Each structure stands twice: as C-alpha cells, then as structure tokens.
Amino acid sequence: QGMLYINQLFHLEDVIRSKYSSFDAIKKARLEKEKPVVEGFLSWLDQQNPTRGSRMDKAVTYIQNRRSYLTTYLEDGRCSFSNNLSENAIRPFTVGRKNWLFCDTPNGAQASAIVYTMVEMAKANGVNVYHYLTYLLEKLPDDRMSDDELELLAPWKETVKAEIERRANGSNQSYVNCQGAPTTEK
Numbered sequence: 481q482g483m484l485y486i487n488q489l490f491h492l493e494d495v496i497r498s499k500y501s502s503f504d505a506i507k508k509a510r511l512e513k514e515k516p517v518v519e520g521f522l523s524w525l526d527q528q529n530p531t532r533g534s535r536m537d538k539a540v541t542y543i544q545n546r547r548s549y550l551t552t553y554l555e556d557g558r559c560s561f562s563n564n565l566s567e568n569a570i571r572p573f574t575v576g577r578k579n580w581l582f583c584d585t586p587n588g589a590q591a592s593a594i595v596y597t598m599v600e601m602a603k604a605n606g607v608n609v610y611h612y613l614t615y616l617l618e619k620l621p622d623d624r625m626s627d628d629e630l631e632l633l634a635p636w637k638e639t640v641k642a643e644i645e646r647r648a649n650g651s652n653q654s655y656v657n658c659q660g661a662p663t664t665e666k
Contacts, residue, residue, distance in 0.1 A: 482539075485521035489514055493561040503557030510554045518551055569600070605635040611647040615640070 496509045530536035553559040583589040602612040612635055621633055
C-alpha cells in the first residue's frame with residue numbers, strides 16, 4: 481500500500497513537471513494534486529504497527545522522523561520530489577572513494593579532488609569533459625591566478641562553452657582502437 485502511494489506521487493510529479501514550467505504553477509498543482517496523496521500516505525503510515533526491529537519498522541520510523549520535511553517540496557516549485565538527481569550526481573564521487581585509498585599523500589588526495597571537481601563542473605554545465613580538461617591543461621590555471629582570471633576558465637562561461645563546442649565539433653582525430661586498427665572519432 482505504501483508503495484502505491486509513492487508510485488502515485490512519482491506519476492503525479494511527472495505529469496505536473498511535463499505540463500507546467502513556472503515554479504508557481506508547479507507549486508499550485510502540487511498542492512492541489514499531490515498534497516492529498518501525501519496526507520493519505522501519512523495517514524496510512526500512522527495506522528501501521530510493524531514488528532519492532534523489522535525492515536518495515538525501520539522504514540516507518542525513518543519516515544515518521546522526517547515527517548515535517550516530507551511535505552516541504554509541496555511549498556516550493558523549485559524543489560525536487562526526490563533526491564534521485566543528487567544521488568546520481570554524486571555516484572561517480574562515491575565510487576571513486578575506493579580508489580582514493582591509494583592517494584599516498586595529502587597533495588595526491590587534493591589533486592584527485594581538484595580533477596573530480598573539474599570533471600563534475602563540466603558535466604553539470606553540459607560541457608564535453610575531455611575537451612574541457614584539454615582546454616584547462618592548455619591554459620594551465622594555478623593558485624597564483626586571481627579569482628577573476630579563474631572565473632574566465634569556468635565551464636559556465638559562454639566563451640568557454642563556445643570554445644569547447646568548437647573543439648568537440650571540429651575534432652576528427654585518428655585513434656587506434658583496442659585491436660590496433662585506426663579509427664576516426666568525434
């Protein structure tokens with residue numbers, strides 16, 4: 481029953497997000513359509529009496545402890561119904577943690593963190609990661625540069641985006657595939 485409520489909320493959220501683009505319209509639609517479902521879910525949750533220590537008990541307790549936060553997304557159309565986007569964004573970072581065990585020095589760990597930051601910033605701004613990293617290696621940013629100089633290299637800058645796009649579209653480079661045969665890739 482609980483999963484039916486949650487599935488219904490995901491469905492309603494998809495419908496609302498596809499129909500409305502303004503945050504105010506999303507908020508209004510959520511309050512009209514989703515709020516009754518959330519209230520029904522919480523009412524159903526209050527009626528549950530799971531076996532102490534069971535997985536269901538842990539799930540019910542988890543939601544009840546966060547009850548006040550559950551409805552927050554209804555009040556702001558900018559908020560996301562789930563944290564799936566956040567989870568997917570940090571997945572590469574969490575997978576990489578095992579590799580960081582082999583960073584022998586604090587400087588090595590810092591270098592790894594900087595590279596991860598550059599990669600994730602490029603992804604978040606829709607910039608080709610390979611061409612962005614190549615661009616940065618050509619510019620050689622360092623800690624002696626001013627904040628204004630570093631800002632000019634940021635992947636959200638339109639001039640940088642245009643340069644990376646130009647590189648991505650114009651790069652007919654020859655590579656050798658795993659079998660040794662030459663290929664052309666964009």
